[in-house]
Amino acid sequence: MAAVVEKHSIDVVPDSERHGRAFNQFTLWVGANLHITAVVTGALAVVFGGDVVWSLVGLVLGNLLGGAVMALHSAQGPKLGLPQMIQSRAQFGVKGAVVPLLLVILMYVGFFASGSVLAGQATAQLTHTNDTTGIIVFALVTAVLAAVGYRVIHVLGRVASVICAIAFVYLGVRLLDRVDLGDLLGDARFSLPMFLLAVSLSASWQLAFGPYVADYSRYLPRDTSAKATFWWTLSGSALGSQWSMTFGVLVAASAGEAFLDNQVGYVVSLGGAGLVASVFYFVIALGKLTVNVLNTYGGFMAMVTGVSGFRGQRVLSQRGRALYIAVIMVAGTAVALAGKDSFLSSFKDFLLFLLTFFTPWSAINLVDYYLISRERYDIPALADPDGRYGAWRWNALVVYAVGLVAQFPFLATSFYTGPLVGPLGGADVSWIVGLVVPAVLYWLLARRDTAHVPAETILEAPGVPGTEPVASGAAQ
Template sequence: MAASTPAHESEPSRTQNQNADTTPHTGGVEAHGIDVIPDGERHGRPRELFGVWAAPNVSYLSLVVGGTLILMGLGLWQAMAVVVVGNLFWALVGLVAVSGSASGTPSEVIMRAMFGVRGNRANILVTGWFASVCYLALNWAAGCLAAFSLADEAGLHPNTLVKVVIIVLVAAATLAISVYGHAMIIRLYLPFTILLTVVFVVLAGYVLQRTDWHYHPQQSLHGSVLFAAIAAGLALVASAPLSYNNSADFTRYLPRTTKPAAIAGWTFVGAYVPSVLFTGLGVLAGTALDMTDPESALESIIPGWFKPAFLLAVVLSAVANNAMTAYSSGLALQAVGLRIRRSRSVALDGTLGVALTLYALLVSNFLDTVNSVLQLMVALMGPTMAIYAVDVIRRRNRYDGHELSDESRGGPYWFSGGVNWAGASALVVGAVAAALCVDTQLFSGPIAQAMDGTDLSLPVGMILAAVLYVALTRRPRSSRLVAAQGAEACAADAEAADAESAGNRVATAQAAPRA
């Protein structure tokens, strides 16, 4: 018999459950994993989500993405338009975030409603766990390169041993936040946002002094080539929000009475505003600097006294980004079926991420390959996000955490053989269609090749998956209502059987004298 989900974190001891009530307020290690958060332990306000989503977007990587848009051949205002439009996908992150407070469970469990208990394990293994480990390596690599430069500035030549120590220290700081969990993220991320904003606003002053407001690329793009560049730029910018189909992880502690509009709004604003501002700053930097090496380019325009602060901000932004990623990766590993505590699953994922980072920075630079793999995964993440958003709308955000946590055969979300074939089919078809339209250095689909490298994987995959999911899914009903209707039907059948039996007895009694 399949164990119920709450056993993942609560089973080791009753004391742990008793202490869970104090965890959100004392800052102790979070006791809960993918189990349901009881109403008595719900707390917080939606506005706390602003800092949670702002901190990872006030980042060095946002600057890099903005500079990349210029390197792709776009003009200043074309790139700015791509930044504004591409970041609108954060609205989907806000939409799916509302399911956390409704169910008291993380996204990794809620998606059982779309894909079934077993089907969701396969989906989370790829889009949740594997993607998270890859992002850990990429973000740590970027942060540690800045830390190497900082060590060099301090007169500590970063040889192999020093580099290993730096990587381990950066990872340890990140994982400490992730292991302590939700309460620590809520507590630290607004101060992180403020500190990072101060540093990057100062940086913006130096960038604005050199910005070419009349910038045009040496060879202006036109026609299908311009369309292809814009499509690729939109996919690049949108890849960040589409990677966060786990936004309910950070709302499941909110009271179930919290207004969904407030949750969606604070999530969207917290992510959208800083992402637009600082990706836009990267675009402005690209008009005056060679952003093929963004760290060196930005260091060339700032004074010596500010350089350590800039490098520290790059490291801190990597820590902020990866602490959320590692936190969700731990939940993903539990949702896949690994029966260990959340803190241990976070540590396991962090160890894998550190190993990849060490290999990438000290042995073989395979980060370009990892980056290309993640670009390809947008073909899977886009349809997943689309299906999730459609499900929230169709169900009117009515999710029961205890039903979602039931992994038993015949449970509310077991469907057929543990798979919801409507969601699984929509995901596979959407992902295949997106793959046919994708254009990356690692792989270019036949449709993209036929369209001169135009990457339409994002709209094609998401729209097709959403439409197909709607077409294949009946109007959702509460499983409790279905159970009640089933009980009523059974009772009616029993009454009919009793009536028929009584009628037969009467008929037999009447027929006996004539015999």
């Protein structure tokens, strides 16, 4: 068991412990996207007024655009051997990185909660209890698997990708037996606001993986092709999410209120009754378990990264690991229990609101990694507030703030609508502004001062005091 339980957290994974292939990213991200919450996300495009055809086109576009950004983050993992958010210290400073980290932690708690609501319903049916008990049971299982760590997460992804794919094929066939696909596809009526809503829903879905996607590629051997990591991550995530979201669009367009009143129950009813229904309740719980373990694991990584920036901590004990995971689990479960009766109405706004805060971070991180630092980081300095990167890097923090403010005039949610949404016909294009504006501003500022960029990547030598340089092109 000791060999299975992960011992690394925010520290560098040494080359001697690297393993796996880039293809592992495909199975993990297919499994992480074939589940009920992705179905609901696709359904929202129709629920809020879109037609089937243009909703599907918009979802495809958003999955590809957001997935490409997310996969660029994934390609950083093998090169640096670090979790995603600790890399932000190179842009924001060792302590300054806590600013986006606080929002990342909020995201993990929110996704844990939203996933637990739907999975809790399935778990309750399997255990013949109520939704509250189902949510708690599901949360406990999630926490245990997250504590075991990296290896079990990838095994879970492989298992879920196969089982959930088979289940979705069967459910798709059953759905097409009930509906006239020609009628659904024939009712095409383009609306720019609804089209952009569909794009934003799927783009936000993909971009939300950005803050932790490298957590699951960092164990790959250092010589793993960056292109292979990128394409396997993108194809797995885009395929899995589009598959689920397409199913959601067709279900919402054909079932209407029957689906909205009980998302889990309606999907299971497509499969059948009795023992067959139990199988599909299990499939729903399994699909949600995969992504909720990712959220819990990523959440504890983000918390450790934020706290350690002020404490100078580089490694974490097993006891500390369990404590951080317990905090994420308790917080997510509390939010799930509080919001389980208003899930669908709040989930859309949650997704789009998250997008506002993560697009500027993503733009800054990617511009720095690929265009400014050009994949060269001083990894020991990421733990030293007096080192190369300093405690606070104000250029990135200011650009991040500008990126947030620039989006507000274009933001459309139930609790706030920006002044430029009306002239655009109600369309929300804030996420495009949130990518472009900070990317351009950070590039203009950062390229003027590159004294902090090392000539080549510097890694700590495992078990040896000091550091060792690694050629910057090693992962190409």
